[in-house]
Amino acid sequence: MVEHPLIEKWASQIASITLGACKSEGGSRSKILNIGGQNTLPLLFKEGKIPNPPRIAFEVWDQAPGDWPVELVNALGKNILDPFKWAEYCVKECQAELLCVKLVSFHPDYGNKQPELAGKFIKDLLKRVEVPLIIIGCGDHAVDNSILPIVSEAAKGERCLIGSALQDNYKTLVASVLADGHSIIAESPIDVNIAKQLNILISDMGLSLERIVINPTIGALGYGLEYAYSIMERARLAALSGDKTLACPFICFAGQEAWRANEAKLSPQHGIIWETITASALIQAGADILVIRHPSAAEKLNKHIKNLFS
Amino acid sequence: MFIIGELINGMYPVIAKAIIDKDKAVIQQYALKQVACGASALDINCGPASRQPLIDMPWLIETVQDVTNLTLCLDSSKISVIEAGLKAAKNKTIINSTTADKDKLNIIIPLALKYNSSLIGLAMSAKGIPQNKDQRLELAAEIITACLESGFPVENLYLDPILMPVNVAQAQLKDILESIHEFKFISQPSPKTVVGLSNISQGTNSRNLINRSFLTMAIAYGLDSAILDPLDNQLLDALITAELIMNKNIYCASYLDAYRKK
Secondary structure (H helix, E strand, O other): OOOOOOOOOOOOOOOEEEEOOEHHHOOOEOOOEEEEOOOOOOOOOOOOOOOOOOEEEEEEEOOOOOOOOHHHHHHHHHHHHOHHHHHHHHHHHOOOOOEEEEOHHHOOOOOOOOOOHHHHHHHHHHHHOOOOEEEEOOOOHHHHHHHHHHHHHHOOOOOOEEEEEEOOEOHHHHHHHHHHOOEEEEEOOOOHHHHHHHHHHHHHOOOOHHHEEEEOOOOOOOOOHHHHHHHHHHHHHHHHOOOHHHOOOEEEOHHHHHOOOHHHHOOHHHHHHHHHHHHHHHHHHOOOEEEEOOHHHHHHHHHHHHHHHO | OEEEEEEEEOOOHHHHHHHHHOOHHHHHHHHHHHHHOOOOEEEEEOOOOOOOHHHHHHHHHHHHHOOOOOEEEEEOOOHHHHHHHHHHOOOOEEEEEEOOOHHHHHHHHHHHHHOOOEEEEEOOEOOEOOOOHHHHHHHHHHHHHHHHHHOOOHHHEEEEOOOOOOOOOHHHHHHHHHHHHHHOOOOOOOOEEEEEHHHHHOOOOOHHHHHHHHHHHHHHOOOOEEEEOOOOHHHHHHHHHHHHHOOOOOOOOOHHHHHHHO
């Protein structure tokens, strides 16, 4: 008997977003990256096109993290003390093609730096590395509303991805991103209804859905990964069936969540394994960008992605 | 829900007058209003007053497709009028409609194939309107069989169970709802289902309420498509909410607006 494989054809596709702008486009990046653009579920290569593999972004903080596990700190070495060296280490030594910079030092509880310094920091960083940037605020709404517009303007024309817009705090960031030609991260608390609503609110302000990346918020392996997976799957199924308000790529902060797990701190290898497994499950769920902390986890994931896409 | 806007119909005096005066602006205004309210396709019907439907149908088609690329549903009982419309159409089309009569199917299915058009099949024949569910299923099966024999893709067939006015055939409405559900099991792939919604409330004095109550119930029975008035806001709200309850769309606080913007 001849078996006919069931091939699903979807009505719609995920938005394709470009990160970074080269000199010819008004930016200063040496390379740009595309994410999204797929018209089928993750890794179902026979059902449709998946033009871009998931991208690994290396997480870099603008000041040395005080509470990261020893294994992580040891892996990054002294670089961790200087954000520019840390960024250069990721790009030069670890071949990072994308950096995710978190502006922790402006948080009232972790440095409380003057907002004006944020612009200079980003300008300097853009001079030191030539890969596209993801820029994340410190997490304090009031501070982020003062530093992110400065950062957005400082990086004008570089086509960064800036976050995070939240359901109760999105207007300031949307206005800046819109004016300066960046894309935005829309963050929702593992809730597909809020993810959809936030995308509608953002697009109602005039920022196209093709410039939104969804941070669905995830849990690490053993800490709600399955739930995050189900939310991402639900959003993706709706998007491919024609719901444009959810047809945006996903960014997942796998490193941040995995290294919070108790199991990640059991031995030097445990954390790398926890981060790698969490991230690889998120690839299956549809992640387009994975923000990773440990260089070895990034290396393993890049190898895994290469295998999946070859 | 595949919403087919019903307002471009010569049965309405304002459209009849626009057809006679060849007033493009009026027709285009009605087309765009329906699009803005969430229509997925537009029904085009010259109406009973048209003296020269072979000219009026292509004129309506050209007028509408000047302002929208939405699917057009060519509504006429005359095959020559439908073909005149198909010749003029650049947009996707749906032929509205054929009955289950062999002689009609033998002409209309090849026409749909020739012009790559979808097709609405009415579960009725020259013998009249079916009186119960079994007769509806039998007529639907005859249409599906004719499509399969001619190589017409059944997923492009919209079966209409023939909706009867509630004040004429109240006892049949439950059968009609069940037919909508059971049409799906006649073949694999399944045909789609459609109703001409306003039929149900003909001659009643609570038309909008009856329309939206029936539509909500029909959606629960799996209805794919309806020819209706997209400008009826309460009807659209009920439709969108019913589909939400059927898990067809993802909820969000502004789900009513989000659906209309799709």
